[in-house]
Amino acid sequence: MPEGHSSSIVRRLPPSEATNRWTGGARHGLPRAYGPMDLVVMGVGVMIGAGIFSLAGRQAATMAGPGVVLSFMIAGITSLLVAFCFAELSSALPTSGSAYTFTYVIFGEVWAWAVGWALVLELLLAGAGVSRVWSLYAAQLLTDLGVRFPEPLAPFIGRSEGFDLFTLFILLLMTGVITLGTRIGLRALRIIVAAKLLAIGAVIVVGVTHFDQRNLSAIPVPPAPAGPSVDALHSPLLGLLFGQPGAFGWFGIFAASAVITFAYIGFDVVATAAEEAEDAPLSVPKGIIRSLIVTTVVYIAVALVMVGMISYDRIDVEAPLANAFRAAGEGFMVHVINLGAVLGLTTVVLVLLVGLTRVMFSMARDGLFPRSLAKVDRRYHSPTRVTLLIGGVAIVVAEFVPVLTLEPLVVIGTLFVFVAVAAGVLRMRRTMPDLPRGFRVPFSPFVPMASIAACLWLLVNLQIITWLYFAAWMAVGLLVYLLYGRHNSVLAGNGQVPPSGPGLRGRHRR
Template identity: 60%
Template sequence: MSSLSSTPDARSTSVLRRMPSDEVLGLGSRAKQGLSQIYGRGDLIVFGLGVMIGAGIFNIAGRQAATIAGPGVILSFMIAGIASLLVALCYAELASAMPVSGSAYTFTYVVFGEMWAWIVGCALIVELELAAASVARAWSLYAAQTLADLGVQVPALGGKAVGPDLFTLAILTVLTFVVAFNARVGLRVLWVMVGAKLAAIAAVIVVGARHVDAANLASIPADPLPLARDADVLHSTLFGLTFGQAHAFGWLGILAAAPAIVFAYVGFDLVATTAEETRDAPRVVPQGMIRSLAITTVIYIAVAAVMVGMVRYTKISLETPLGNAFRAVGEHFMVHVINIGAVLGLTTVILVLLVSQTRVVFAMARDGLLPRSLGRLTGRHQTPATASLISGAAAILLAELAPVLTMEQLVVMGTLFAFLFVAAGVIALRRRMPELPASFRTPLFPLVPVLAILATLWLMVNLQVITWIYFAVCMAGAVLLYLLYGRRASLLAPPPPGRGRHRR
């Protein structure tokens, strides 16, 4: 194993010391121990579809149409897709230049320095752990509802929103072991489930299209209505506190719905965590990321058009809107299709979240910022089994003991925080390391990265103030942990007097 290259940023005591780019590229070219390369272009598209299309595809369009945007929700999906694409183009360039595990954490380490990388890495870990736990809880609720609708008795400890839940425990345990011990089996499972999920969505679109009334799509209210502000300031959005009262319907409503819809697209960034396991990653990862996002956007728009076309927006039910819409037109069987599609959709989301979480933990451990044992590859398939098992166990504990269904905005905040560093990272990388090769370049530079930063900030101010407070507390704890542990344990830390240099 070769030692770290000697650069002005390496081996210093500064908290902003940067990982040398040649060290990152050395890992990506497998000069050192790395993950097995199992993904191709099609696999990455499926990976992206697996995490971006969950149960929300059957609910979000109806709820946003009924409360904020009306039939204009279709335009809201287009706006949200464009905002997501801006960030995805930035991710694509950095993933092309640094095709290794770690995604935004690794990018930040090279461009901005170690402490910022630690904070971004911790934000990703919080995001992915909470996401896996909350989606597993949602999976339990949908699984219980599906069984009940089919006339199967649900166990007393299954399908609960809070407290010990057998369904949540079961799905997290099974998928954790799949991720830990055989990545290829996990990939095959992902292909099968995404295929079945897309079949269910196709049925929704085809059957629903037969009942679309053009008059429902044309009934866009022209005049915006003020939305009621929460009396409790801690549950207000930062946008409301800063810019005044939000509005529903009309163009203001269409724009107001877009931030909530963007959250449905969150997950395209996780494709970058597979870079080290992807063949011809500098070319394939950007293609997989952008194509999966484009396909997801088209699918969401199609489902939204069916939803608001079947039922006038003033009559959409907030409880299972798409299922009730099919009941209203006499297609009762489609309720079962939607339930099964939701269960399959959430299963693939959990699987991708666990894979991505493991890769972030693995990358941080390999850099010395987490215990080295988490960065070891074991077994015939050379997987980071220890990191997978510990990450899965943490998700199980969170899901069983914490009210994770109420913490979704904290998941989103962690994602958006990483988005900011990626978008800014493209600008900084072009200036600091223009010689770094990249098969993909963000178009219209620097306009696209600047717009990505502005779009991300716009999404962040639409989160609740209490979310900002919780996130600030978590990140303050992360900084303290870095100063007490990560700074000294890092492979970039100078060796103690009398000892040799660290080796990778």
Template identity: 40%
Template structure:
């Protein structure tokens, strides 16, 4: 409940028009577009771990060590975790103040206006759509690999009407789309089972790996900078080094920073957790507790795995392998048995990641649709299941088609830039809402505001400029498409815009 009357705001018939906090809170009472509060702090913590601990925990650290930072990838993870922690504090304050679906989109609408909200909502769609499709694609690949490790064969594709279709992604997306359509609470319970299994597998592999660690492999901890491999183009180096005129390089300080930007992929799940604010019991207390608990668990797990993989074999051996992973490290030390256990862990891990991403994707589209920026029919919920069934099915179909028919994995780094752009706006939005609406009750407050939120935003920007120039060009193209949709449809159909036009005409 708001403790005092909101300030009187003049209508804005422009791109910066805002949706008031009161209007956002009132939107949850729409009987045709209503979500049920059923999630606890445990559910949110598990959700954060579920989406952050997937195949990446067995590969992203090894890849970053091999190609960017060597053993100092441990520092890259610490940097990424600190930046994520700062941003997550901002998410926790917003989610406990405006417990409504939509995450960064909803928060930006209340602080920076409609155009910024649209841009960040469009970015979130990019992040979660691509992430879900990439994970689904990898699930199908790892399923075939896992079956092969146990002595059998399983074709990864089927030919349908002359077109090769990766059937694995289609099947797994269909299963979890059905679960999510039936109910968020049921999906959360299934998710908890998968998450507990994959954390147990991860811990077992880490403990086993420590027996093969050789401290000599940690030296040099920060490998000296060296030219990037022949054939590396300027567009494949970080935007920061590209703008500074530096030649493409690996390792050294730039390598640690590039590694941090890459391993940030490990922490993308926590903005997805914030999209469930409207389905959380007592969100003012539950959301901060759930988010921070999940972040702590994920950070410890990733650093443990990274310490093991860089201690088992030299980073140069990982780089020479071509596709480095934790399995690579075990094979190089003669422990081939670990491949089977890791393959099972990857499959279980990807399963729960996919489910949370599908949930997050639909909740962002749901919020944008309820506000009229996308067709309102998308946000209708089922009277029986109290979920946006048609939207969930539609999103599942799109994800399955992308994963089943395209090489979506080449766009993997765009997931990071979509996440980081959302983190930037949420971080900068905290001091804005503090200034414009100091009267709002907050279940959690970021300490040392505005200094800490601004620091979080700047840190996220820093990681963004350490992504490749090619990623930035693709991101710009995505934004151009989004602006075309906003200008052609969303601006005219916005409920906030309609209300302002009605008030002006009246």
């Protein structure tokens, strides 16, 4: 059956159509903005957030003990394997759709929709959740500095649930920055990333002076007996199958690595900037891999400092690193941590919203969402319509959904996409061997197969309730596709992409 057949099961986007978007023949085009170093800054900006100050401590205290350092290594290695796969596909198909477009070209429209729908889940929930955490840290920072909020406003600032003014503020601000164009957002990103790396460097340098290697001697911590609060739905699937639903031990280390994967989410967002990157087939793979390596080194360094400063059984889950510094007599570092968290989360919100904007822009350009959302504003050279829509939806989700409890859904959506990308490398090597690539996965097919295996391993360590929620989300997505996307896709008519008319070509290419 030919590629252009009207059946949505088999119709695929031609590779030339995906690459034309980058070379200038797009139906709706985005301007060049990102240089090679900008892509690294983008990756570091989205991957390093407040989790660097809290995630290691929480997982050490509740799941992995000092073995959380190994959990970070496992999650980092898994992410690096997948990053190689993203790098190859990005170099061959440099487009803003990232994994969604890769899947569209390689596997077909139905699978592309599933991946795109999972990306929407990942980026939307991550953006909404991070903005809520930004509010908590910003409120704490100002309180610690002696700032008092007006009494009528105080109940609506720094809340983990319910209407929150700071959450609304950061989402409005970042949506406005993105709407005004990529270059404005990029300047802000560079400055904030540099500032937060300075704060993290201070944490590492000061923390090392209080390091006690005896705190690492308990790797792995013996398994903890399951308490009365541990039920089947909230246990790691793998641990439940092997009769260890509780924490610690090697199962705890692997279960923690599945959650910690959340910290590395973001290198895939770099791929969404491919259409706006200079020399994308070469610069995007380098940006993905370099930003992930930098992030992994920084995370492991902070995790070592965290578990080296204080024994895992004395870690305060609410504010692990801050209280560790307090216990060490370094109270001033609490302000550094809070400032670093606020700066870190600001860039995370910015890049996540940029990534979601580009994914939905691409899906709209292909007709799976209303095509009017794919219009590029002539003044700001930005897809303002979809940006404003995403900003509005993110505000509603952040304010009215308990997003802080849905972090595992971000992880499962991400791992689902990772599996699709790794499988895409294997299939594209076989079906499109002559397609030009700026990067090739080393030791293929072993690295893509290892990527799939590692992601599946992390998936089975997620809680059963997370799987049920994800299944429900995908079921809703299938319904949306059947009712709208299947009939409105640009491939739905005669199986061919409409030609790029002069009124639809990218006008702002440099």
